[in-house]
Amino acid sequence: xxxxxxxxxxxxxxxxxxxxxxxxxxxxxxxxxxxxxxxxxxxxxxxxxxxxxxxxxxxxxxxxxxxxxxxxxxxxxxxxxxxxxxxxxxxxxxxxxxxxxxxxxxxxxxxxxxxxxxxxxxxxxxxxxxxxxxxxxxxxxxxxxxxxxxxxxxxxxxxxxxxxxxxxxxxxxxxxxxxxxxxxxxxxxxxxxxxxxxxxxxxxxxxxxxxxxxxxxxxxxxxxxxxxxxxxxxxxxxxxxxxxxxxxxxxxxxxxxxxxxxxxxxxxxxxxxxxxxxxxxxxxxxxxxxxxxxxxxxxxxxxxxxxxxxxxxxxxxxxxxxxxxxxxxxxxxxxxxxxxxxxxxxxxxxxxxxxxxxxxxxxxxxxxxxxxxxxxxxxxxxxxxxxxxxxxxxxxxxxxxxxxxxxxxxxxxxxxxxxxxxxxxxxxxxxxxxxxxxxxxxxxxxxxxxxxxxxx
Amino acid sequence: xxxxxxxxxxxxxxxxxxxxxxxxxxxxxxxxxxxxxxxxxxxxxxxxxxxxxxxxxxxxxxxxxxxxxxxxxxxxxxxxxxxxxxxxxxxxxxxxxxxxxxxxxxxxxxxxxxxxxxxxxxxxxxxxxxxxxxxxxxxxxxxxxxxxxxxxxxxxxxxxxxxxxxxxxxxxxxxxxxxxxxxxxxxxxxxxxxxxxxxxxxxxxxxxxxxxxxxxxxxxxxxxxxxxxxxxxxxxxxxxxxxxxxxxxxxxxxxxxxxxxxxxxxxxxxxxxxxxxxxxxxxxxxxxxxxxxxxxxxxxxxxxxxxxxxxxxxxxxxxxxxxxxxxxxxxxxxxxxxxxxxxxxxxxxxxxxxxxxxxxxxxxxxxxxxxxxxxxxxxxxxxxxxxxxxxxxxxxxxxxxxxxxxxxxxxxxxxxxxxxxxxxxxxxxxxxxxxxxxxxxxxxxxxxxxxxxxxx
Numbered sequence: 001x002x003x004x005x006x007x008x009x010x011x012x013x014x015x016x017x018x019x020x021x022x023x024x025x026x027x028x029x030x031x032x033x034x035x036x037x038x039x040x041x042x043x044x045x046x047x048x049x050x051x052x053x054x055x056x057x058x059x060x061x062x063x064x065x066x067x068x069x070x071x072x073x074x075x076x077x078x079x080x081x082x083x084x085x086x087x088x089x090x091x092x093x094x095x096x097x098x099x100x101x102x103x104x105x106x107x108x109x110x111x112x113x114x115x116x117x118x119x120x121x122x123x124x125x126x127x128x129x130x131x132x133x134x135x136x137x138x139x140x141x142x143x144x145x146x147x148x149x150x151x152x153x154x155x156x157x158x159x160x161x162x163x164x165x166x167x168x169x170x171x172x173x174x175x176x177x178x179x180x181x182x183x184x185x186x187x188x189x190x191x192x193x194x195x196x197x198x199x200x201x202x203x204x205x206x207x208x209x210x211x212x213x214x215x216x217x218x219x220x221x222x223x224x225x226x227x228x229x230x231x232x233x234x235x236x237x238x239x240x241x242x243x244x245x246x247x248x249x250x251x252x253x254x255x256x257x258x259x260x261x262x263x264x265x266x267x268x269x270x271x272x273x274x275x276x277x278x279x280x281x282x283x284x285x286x287x288x289x290x291x292x293x294x295x296x297x298x299x300x301x302x303x304x305x306x307x308x309x310x311x312x313x314x315x316x317x318x319x320x321x322x323x324x325x326x327x328x329x330x331x332x333x334x335x336x337x338x339x340x341x342x343x344x345x346x347x348x349x350x351x352x353x354x355x356x357x358x359x360x361x362x363x364x365x366x367x368x369x370x371x372x373x374x375x376x377x378x379x380x381x382x383x384x385x386x387x388x389x390x391x392x393x394x395x396x397x398x399x400x401x402x403x404x405x406x407x408x409x410x411x412x413x414x415x416x417x418x419x420x421x422x423x424x425x426x427x428x429x430x431x432x433x434x435x436x437x438x439x440x441x442x443x444x445x446x447x448x449x450x451x452x453x454x455x456x
Numbered sequence: 457x458x459x460x461x462x463x464x465x466x467x468x469x470x471x472x473x474x475x476x477x478x479x480x481x482x483x484x485x486x487x488x489x490x491x492x493x494x495x496x497x498x499x500x501x502x503x504x505x506x507x508x509x510x511x512x513x514x515x516x517x518x519x520x521x522x523x524x525x526x527x528x529x530x531x532x533x534x535x536x537x538x539x540x541x542x543x544x545x546x547x548x549x550x551x552x553x554x555x556x557x558x559x560x561x562x563x564x565x566x567x568x569x570x571x572x573x574x575x576x577x578x579x580x581x582x583x584x585x586x587x588x589x590x591x592x593x594x595x596x597x598x599x600x601x602x603x604x605x606x607x608x609x610x611x612x613x614x615x616x617x618x619x620x621x622x623x624x625x626x627x628x629x630x631x632x633x634x635x636x637x638x639x640x641x642x643x644x645x646x647x648x649x650x651x652x653x654x655x656x657x658x659x660x661x662x663x664x665x666x667x668x669x670x671x672x673x674x675x676x677x678x679x680x681x682x683x684x685x686x687x688x689x690x691x692x693x694x695x696x697x698x699x700x701x702x703x704x705x706x707x708x709x710x711x712x713x714x715x716x717x718x719x720x721x722x723x724x725x726x727x728x729x730x731x732x733x734x735x736x737x738x739x740x741x742x743x744x745x746x747x748x749x750x751x752x753x754x755x756x757x758x759x760x761x762x763x764x765x766x767x768x769x770x771x772x773x774x775x776x777x778x779x780x781x782x783x784x785x786x787x788x789x790x791x792x793x794x795x796x797x798x799x800x801x802x803x804x805x806x807x808x809x810x811x812x813x814x815x816x817x818x819x820x821x822x823x824x825x826x827x828x829x830x831x832x833x834x835x836x837x838x839x840x841x842x843x844x845x846x847x848x849x850x851x852x853x854x855x856x857x858x859x860x861x862x863x864x865x866x867x868x869x870x871x872x873x874x875x876x877x878x879x880x881x882x883x884x885x886x887x888x889x890x891x892x893x894x895x896x897x898x899x900x901x902x903x904x905x906x907x908x909x910x911x912x
């Protein structure tokens with residue numbers, strides 16, 4: 001390991017602006033629809049849920065949006081994040097490809113999620129908001145918003161999916177350590193939660209239900225707003241600091257990627273690394289292949305329909321056009337909780353429709369095998385979500401080997417697996433199953449998609 | 457947070473040498489004794505257990521020992537580690553003190569332990585060793601040696617204390633992810649393990665027993681050596697990169713510490729941050745106060761006897777003069793597993809006897825309270841061990857407040873708590889107890905200390 005393995009930018013190279021890909025889209029995003037009227041909505045319709053600064057970012061077509069100084073100050077706790085050359089992995093694969101990875105697990109929350117949690121907490125604080133509500137499944141997002149809330153002195157209430165609340169008490173402990181309040185969802189604290197519990201008192205909960213509960217609290221309390229950890233345009237934009245830093249680090253390494261790989265659940269870490277490269281291509285620069293890797297058990301990009309759908313189960317959130325498995329779809333159990341969402345970010349979906357990215361799906365056991373190989377040769381144990389990106393990068397490297405090409409592969413290692421070792425325990429014990437979703441259930445969920453006016 | 461919070465050295469400032477405090481001791485260390493003859497031993501007596509390079513480091517009085525390039529190459533994965541100014545904590549405490557902390561949780565294993573695991577694996581590999589054995593309690597050391605073994609392609613067998621093996625399967629999963637083999641101790645794989653199990657088949661194990669098993673395997677297999685994660689001179693020396701980097705980072709911040717604080721179990725992270733400052737004082741430089749913080753449930757420095765004792769329960773390891781609670785002492789249950797050792801590093805003990813450091817003991821609940829306060833204002837959730845250092849630093853800051861002094865306090869945050877959230881769960885549930893050790897048992901353990909010839 002005598003070559004340079006780590007590419008670390010000095011602190012003053014933390015980006016001063018986020019990159020907004022809406023400025024470079026060849027065709028604008030379809031409009032967002034009101035959940036009641038199914039008509040396009042304006043900024044004011046979103047005001048009960050989000051502070052105006054974030055709403056304006058959601059619809060902005062400015063290419064660069066300045067990062068406020070207090071946000072950059074907090075980013076400095078762990079940013080710029082390192083980029084590594086994966087010499088150990090290359091050697092293990094005997095590939096001529098050059099593999100680089102950006103590592104977002106260095107944040108105090110252990111993942112990329114604070115990149116958006118921090119600005120969301122900041123803009124809400126600035127707008128005088130006293131409390132943020134949100135949902136969490138596996139816990140990464142809830143942890144990150146709790147962390148941000150503690151630093152900006154804003155209360156955080158997290159609706160944690162019941163099954164995760166019961167089975168993963170450690171995640172709750174992290175959120176509580178940061179001073180947040182965790183509520184098992186479905187709960188008695190919202191009308192929607194009570195309705196779900198009335199139908200099924202032992203309901204295990206779902207991300208869609210937890211979103212509905214968090215949205216309801218925000219919509220009905222003037223001092224409370226809602227924060228979402230992925231999917232929305234402004235969330236994806238906040239993550240672009242990953243790709244902006246990576247571009248500069250690739251220049252330090254004197255290379256440019258031929259392939260950029262990220263894992264996709266709601267789409268935020270993927271967008272973070274990919275959008276700056278896609279944007280550069282749209283503005284006349286080189287066009288690397290962009291590969292989104294998703295779980296085969298919840299394959300919104302590869303098996304979902306590009307259609308308008310609700311973001312939540314309670315149909316309180318606005319409708320967006322996206323690749324969706326249907327808001328009533330329930331994926332089978334698998335360990336990458338961060339990738340269990342029924343839909344895909346509208347921006348990622350739109351870019352897929354425009355042919356600007358590819359998508360591929362893998363089963364969890366092959367992703368864990370990839371993660372273990374990575375850990376043994378690179379020293380970092382990836383989160384189960386990140387294992388999908390590792391798997392995607394390894395497949396590209398093996399293709400390069402077959403084709404005798406020494407392409408440059410860049411992928412985003414979006415978080416470490418220290419919170420997720422139970423999943424590795426199951427993997428080593430041979431207890432992981434590659435369950436396929438139920439085809440009938442998917443068909444039903446897709447058949448139940450809302451019909452929206454043609455104009456939308 | 458508009459001031460500078462993070463002090464990060466460029467990669468080429470990773471130290472080129474470790475600092476060996478034995479060069480500056482006003483009085484040399486008492487000799488190490490053979491466990492059979494109780495007579496001073498020479499390097500050859502240690503050869504079955506350690507490679508000669510490490511044995512020579514153990515007894516060296518050279519001030520600087522060069523760090524081999526392949527070790528520095530691996531250090532580059534996460535070093536130099538950041539130092540932070542704790543503005544958030546200062547504000548919360550309303551103290552005039554300036555609090556700085558060095559953060560070692562950025563390593564892939566989440567603690568300072570890889571600082572010595574890497575060179576130990578390197579020197580063993582260089583000596584042709586095929587396998588390393590070691591013990592682990594909480595799992596931090598086993599994780600770190602497994603990590604190092606995977607990078608230097610050397611097999612690692614970890615004897616994990618049975619109760620930890622059963623209760624903390626996630627730790628085992630990390631070690632297995634790195635390719636190590638974990639064995640619950642006491643085991644049937646050693647004569648000593650079989651002897652313990654014959655007496656009590658359901659024995660929960662202890663660190664002292666696990667050490668005996670690991671030592672036995674190394675002593676009886678020519679291709680196998682033993683690795684220890686703390687206590688020994690060379691282990692403490694490898695950790696001095698923490699303090700060397702900190703000195704340079706303090707200079708960046710244009711300050712010098714008045715007080716240096718670390719938590720002590722075996723003594724390695726404490727030595728890592730403290731020895732370079734103690735050494736500078738011994739060579740005529742400023743002399744900050746040096747404060748070792750230990751758990752009240754296992755208080756070797758504050759309640760132990762400075763005497764010769766065995767490092768293990770099976771009395772196979774050499775005897776060293778140290779502050780000890782007796783090798784048969786069993787501390788009550790508490791959550792900082794890394795601080796549950798009956799003895800203290802001979803070098804730390806010697807410096808305490810020479811009046812070059814102070815020691816203080818705190819109970820676990822007050823340490824968790826300190827850790828939660830820290831997390832909410834600084835954003836990082838500390839490991840339960842590190843909470844002791846946080847508590848020590850907070851007490852110093854509150855003293856400064858009472859005395860109206862704006863002293864500079866530096867402490868070592870030796871690891872993150874992501875693997876230890878069960879302990880925080882217990883803390884928030886009000887289930888943590890501050891158990892005192894049994895005074896009678898301590899008296900018996902101390903009465904059972906070996907008697908050694910006066911000459912030693």
